[in-house]
Amino acid sequence: MDIQHKPQTNKFSNWLKTSITARMLMVGFLAIILLIPLSYINRLIKERTYRQTDVANEINEKWGNHVLVYGPILKIPYKTYLETKTYNEKTKTYFTQTETQIAHAYIFPELLQAHVNVNSKTLNRGNFESAVFSTIMDFSGHYIPTDLSAKGIKHQDMLWDQTTVIIKTSNIKGIKSHLVLMLNNNHYAFQTNFNESNTSNDYLDVLETSFIKTEDLSAHKNAAFNISIAFNGSQQIELIPIGKTTTMHMASNWADPSFMGNYLPNDDTKTISKDGFKADWKILHVNRAFSQQHLNTVPNLKPFAFGTKFMVMVDEYQKSERSAKYGFLVIALTFLIFFLIQTLSKINIHPFQYLMIGVALTMFYTLLVSISEHSNFLKAYLIASVSVITLITLYSKSILKTFKFPLFIGASLSALYTFIYVIIQLENYALLVGSIGLFLILALVMYVSRKIDWNNG
Structure with a gap:
């Protein structure tokens, strides 16, 4: 019976490796799965916000209302x-x-x-x-x-x-x-x-x-x-x-x-x-x-x-919460970069490796919240982003076996995190700047993906 199913297994495995559609479905599925830890991170930020409020009320009650x-x-x-x-x-x-x-x-x-x-x-x-x-x-x-x-x-x-x-x-x-x-x-x-x-x-x-x-x-x-x-x-x-x-x-x-x-x-x-x-x-x-x-x-x-x-301008939790709202966007765009590299260079990237990259991206937010409680938001954002970008860049080097693509991934993540930080700092123009930035990202993806033969798979 094992001999009879082996050709079908190899055929399915080859389809996952060679089919663009299969890779797209796999990457999309992993991105959706990573929404689960992102939801827990949002809950963690809200819990810390409530804790800040409770402690402030306790201090005020003893000092004077x-x-x-x-x-x-x-x-x-x-x-x-x-x-x-x-x-x-x-x-x-x-x-x-x-x-x-x-x-x-x-x-x-x-x-x-x-x-x-x-x-x-x-x-x-x-x-x-x-x-x-x-x-x-x-x-x-x-x-x-x-x-x-x-x-x-x-x-x-x-x-x-x-x-x-x-x-x-x-x-x-x-x-x-x-x-x-x-x-x-x-x-x-x-x-x-x-x-x-x-x-x-x-x-x-x-x-x-x-x-x-x-x-x-x-x-x-x-x-x-x-x-x-x-x-x-x-x-x-x-x-x-x-x-x-x-x-x-x-x-x-x-x-x-x-x-x-x-x-x-x-x-x-x-x-x-x-x-x-x-x-x-x-x-x-x-x-x-x-x-x-x-x-x-x-x-x-x-x-x-x-x-x-x-009022103490304790907006670290608010900024962390706003940053976490862009978590799915960061994961999706990072996966898209790896997907385009995999498709254009014919380098095979295993689903587990995509998952590890996604988990590293979610770790950014736990680092951001924990460090911002002991420092200001800018320093926490720099430490968290540099740590995650360095980790993913080094991990990409071991996957892609070249220097060119990991450097491109590191530069892309740096630009993405910088873009999100600018949006977080803005109040009245956040929607305008965000919309323009996403439009430029879309235009760049459309330009890069024009060479892909979508009919193959």
């Missing part, structure tokens, strides 16, 4: 009256009973000025890092005399002697100084008020002063205030523009700020350099859709916040 300041706000109690009528069956008359209740009015300042100085740095844990900062936020401004008659509240119903000032913040844990409000010529210390924190849905903690002296809330003149807050924080600093006119000046040693929120800083005063940045904001009441007086509860105005992100 992001900073959002909402205040200072005048909190003025006032009397409201609830009338209930009860029908008396004996006298056939209604009895009216009036119940006095206490509500609160929240008054925003006429002018709010913030001067924010930020000292930023990075904290590391293992191979991962996060941006943290220490900041001193100085607030000043004034309130105008309060009149709630337009809202149906009489002046005599307002409990001026029970007025307080509140500040809401997202990072009460990160406060590193005693908070004292100076209103006119008097000082008022802040205390935490968790009962007030539960009255709105913005999930911000509330700090509240003791009762303000009535002499500091004159009905005829403005009430000027000053307060300084020191924070340890991370990720970002935001301010809600509750002043009828709100200004903020921010200065920091952080060289990569990302301005965020509903309002951007003024372009004519913004400066960014390798030593840090300075930025100024000015928001008028006509720029936002809320008033200066609110009854019963403090509204959730977090959507109106503005400020700056202090």
Whole structure:
């Protein structure tokens, strides 16, 4: 039986060696098989990205979370009256009973000025890092005399002697100084008020002063205030523009700020350099859709916040992920080069040798991810690409038994990896440059393959 099948086996083996179609099918099948390790590499990159996020969150939780300041706000109690009528069956008359209740009015300042100085740095844990900062936020401004008659509240119903000032913040844990409000010529210390924190849905903690002296809330003149807050924080600093006119000046040693929120800083005063940045904001009441007086509860105005992100530019994983997306293209083009060399030179290349070359190409991405965790992306890319190109070039020398083709393969891989690196660095023009590059590669392949006799096999 072995003697009977031997001619068929030899015939099939010869067909694999001599048929162009068979070689194309074999190379294509191997390229598809190599999608499996590429998918695992993409999963590895995502896992490392998630790990970076988890470590950054853990660092931030211990140092201090992001900073959002909402205040200072005048909190003025006032009397409201609830009338209930009860029908008396004996006298056939209604009895009216009036119940006095206490509500609160929240008054925003006429002018709010913030001067924010930020000292930023990075904290590391293992191979991962996060941006943290220490900041001193100085607030000043004034309130105008309060009149709630337009809202149906009489002046005599307002409990001026029970007025307080509140500040809401997202990072009460990160406060590193005693908070004292100076209103006119008097000082008022802040205390935490968790009962007030539960009255709105913005999930911000509330700090509240003791009762303000009535002499500091004159009905005829403005009430000027000053307060300084020191924070340890991370990720970002935001301010809600509750002043009828709100200004903020921010200065920091952080060289990569990302301005965020509903309002951007003024372009004519913004400066960014390798030593840090300075930025100024000015928001008028006509720029936002809320008033200066609110009854019963403090509204959730977090959507109106503005400020700056202090984020570590950890884009190694993003670049590695973008690089891995071109993995199949690198494998396909490399296989195509070997296929054209095999077809034009009549040198036999075994499927196992194609597989080894493909595995070497996939190793580039594991090298890239692992080295980039200990160095910058450019150095990691150079080390990984040079290592893989050298390995494949030397392996090609043993396969092709000549210097000409391995040198051509090494040069082609160098050009390909350089091309992919350029695409990764580009943002707005990545698609354009990539499309032009692929068009030129296609034109080159069409030019080289014109001498192949496709009818043979």
